[in-house]
Amino acid sequence: MSTLHTVNKSPFETRTLESCLAHCRPGDAVLMIEDGVYGALSGTALSDRVAAKAGAVKLYVLTPDIAARGLPEDRMIAGVTGVDYRGFVDLVAEHDRTQAWL
Amino acid sequence: MSTLHTVNKSPFETRTLESCLAHCRPGDAVLMIEDGVYGALSGTALSDRVAAKAGAVKLYVLTPDIAARGLPEDRMIAGVTGVDYRGFVDLVAEHDRTQAWL
Amino acid sequence: MSEDVKKFLYVNRKAPYGTIYALEALEVVLIGAAFDQDVSLAFLDDGVFQLTSGQDTAAIGVKNFSPTFRALGDYEVTRLYVERESLEERGLSAEDLQEITYEDEDDDWAEKPSIRVVSREEMAAIMAEQDVILSF
Amino acid sequence: MSEDVKKFLYVNRKAPYGTIYALEALEVVLIGAAFDQDVSLAFLDDGVFQLTSGQDTAAIGVKNFSPTFRALGDYEVTRLYVERESLEERGLSAEDLQEITYEDEDDDWAEKPSIRVVSREEMAAIMAEQDVILSF
Amino acid sequence: MKIGVVVSEGPYTHQAADSAYNFVRAALAAGHEVPRVFFYHDGVNVSTRLSVPPQDERNIQENWTALAAEHGTDLVVCIAAAQRRGLLDANEAKRQGKDADNIAEGFRISGLGQLIEMAIQTDRLVMFGD
């Protein structure tokens, strides 16, 4: 029994990603979409805290939203996996529930 | 020449108040309105940082928004002044410009 | 519990009045109560501000919907989980929240508190046992 | 400078595409350019993300408006202040931003960069010298 | 698998309505069922047929209307949220004494019970909002 969490807010603007990660349980997955994809950027003031979660929690980022924002995929935090909308659908199906952190 | 800054976001949700305070100059005023009034609460995880600014910058809070949210006025950070809408208007008139931190 | 009953959790993370989410979440809870599901509410992050006592919206010209929380017991919505860490970060304690009670039909209609303050870890565990999570 | 000319600053603090503010701010800037005022743009906090190069919105089905920034020079909008600290916190440097230039009529139409990276303190000083601040 | 979807933010203003649309298209292409999409909060604004986006931008309402026509997806607009925000169908306009209506083809106005019902009858619920 595990949860797919979606986060669509920039972690530089709101504390949503922080709260989501604090409520994840081992085996859960977090998918960053929309402005949430900035949370997957490496070398930022927040990336160490996000990277520390990778492992216990699987981290995903929606590649169409990454491309829209001009972020190179090689700048993502190690351990973050890129998925497209089809991958998003698969993640929803694979987890028992989806929790949106709005 | 001084600026009235308005902040309408909860500092527990977004980093807007933080950014506003980092861009204030001595003699400026900050008025917290709407969900921004939570920034005036004492005894919180953020109140020391806000209180540290009181003095160089004048801090105000909109009392109708405080009352709506059930926050007792005696729980406001020392040095924060309560104003009503008329006081808001006076602050706009007294400062050279108003900058909304949206 | 029949197979048709799902565990619903309404997650409230936003402050009241600045935006409409808190009010419109409550409207879903009230309608949802008619469906005989297993319903809980969670209040964390700024959502804990929804429950403060003494809200008085007269001077902003907006409807005060906080009394509606006290009616939830009549709709058999009796579990309002409030996160302790969220309260503490905001300088609040359970005493700052309004009293919300329900009558326990399994205990001779004794009046009991609906608000249950839980730790962040307990909140995470509550979220993890739901069938449906509605976020506001 | 005539008395009728005011100093306008457009403050951009939000990321593009997640919300419409960046796009609709740009629409104001383009219309405002016809009014012969003294115009500057400020990019700070998540606003710096508006200027990244290589934006490709094909897969989200939303219009890519980032090329419009390169047209600002033609509208005599030639000062785009970008806050250094905001870039650094986001792991970005000026090299990650698209090249935006204008032709300086006072210098034999030499092509010059419109983006000026400034410190937080300089940004605060720029804000403090404006007549009108429009926030997006 | 049956997937229910909620859209909670207005079109153009927030990416939610676009993300939901892309997600639903992908879910249908992957062979899942999306029996209903529920529009709540400012999401009800997606349903207006009066919008005229610039010609070089997508038309969000038309996208959804086309999807409903192709796949029979039930696009439900919450009546309480719609009334506050000025979204009405012809019946509602008549009932409320309003002189115009603005709901587009493919959308229907109904109660919040449709959201709960969707959550009960689907295997997964995915929310897009702010």
Place this chain on the structure above:
Amino acid sequence: MKIGVVVSEGPYTHQAADSAYNFVRAALAAGHEVPRVFFYHDGVNVSTRLSVPPQDERNIQENWTALAAEHGTDLVVCIAAAQRRGLLDANEAKRQGKDADNIAEGFRISGLGQLIEMAIQTDRLVMFGD
């Protein structure tokens, strides 16, 4: 003193339209002039005459319409933002080939130039939004 006001968020959804209204009432009561209020982004949604809020809630559009009637305040709705979001007056509806319009009395649709002009001609500019 002349004060210009901008409303950038939708009614009911965000407190901005209420805060702006309370602020403008207070400014007028204090003897200031508020020659114009400009509605931009989702703020254009304030202008719909089709909204039917619950009877125990304030009617935001009617509040503004009454204020304009009392004080002659010019309530301008940005045309570009309004087109995207489906707010039209009778002229615009005709021009765009739409079968209905929804702008309330007291509001008028015009260009972004009216915002710039307001900023030039007033002594202070106050923005309410999100």
